[in-house]
Amino acid sequence: MPSLVSRTAAGPAPIHTPEERRNLATILALRRATVEGRRAFLAPGCRVHRHGMAHLASRGGFTDGSGYTADSIADRHDHIEDIVAKHDRVWAIWTIRGTHTGPLFGIAPTGKPLETLELGIWRLTDGKVVEAWFFADEYGLAETLGLGVFGGT
Numbered sequence: 018m019p020s021l022v023s024r025t026a027a028g029p030a031p032i033h034t035p036e037e038r039r040n041l042a043t044i045l046a047l048r049r050a051t052v053e054g055r056r057a058f059l060a061p062g063c064r065v066h067r068h069g070m071a072h073l074a075s076r077g078g079f080t081d082g083s084g085y086t087a088d089s090i091a092d093r094h095d096h097i098e099d100i101v102a103k104h105d106r107v108w109a110i111w112t113i114r115g116t117h118t119g120p121l122f123g124i125a126p127t128g129k130p131l132e133t134l135e136l137g138i139w140r141l142t143d144g145k146v147v148e149a150w151f152f153a154d155e156y157g158l159a160e161t162l163g164l165g166v167f168g169g170t
Contacts, residue, residue, distance in 0.1 A: 121162070132161070
């Protein structure tokens with residue numbers, strides 16, 4: 018599938034405003050940062066809405082957005098599949114790959130390779146994220162972790 022923002026055979030990529038280019042650069046830098054380092058990109062009082070992984074987090078007893086650290090997938094690599102910006106918003110979809118090396122939403126390390134898609138939407142003001150939404154393939158990750166989503170353990 019061709020990218021929404023890269024050059025295609027049909028012509029050049031869409032032109033972004035200076036604000037959109039700054040927002041794209043901010044989110045690309047955020048995505049390259051460590052899990053802990055991403056906090057530097059958030060405005061005070063940033064609201065995060067996590068809809069992907071919410072069920073896994075709840076199952077593990079995590080209702081505050083926690084349950085994941087850099088040790089959960091120590092060799093994590095995110096590959097951005099596509100990214101687009103419009104006004105104060107940036108949308109991206111990426112593939113998370115790595116090995117389950119530490120507790121993940123209360124699930125003990127399995128040593129299994131993980132691969133899942135995640136979508137993020139960020140709203141930025143003055144170069145900082147003020148609100149973000151995340152949606153992930155929670156079902157696929159649960160199956161990979163052996164949780165037996167349909168009636169299993």
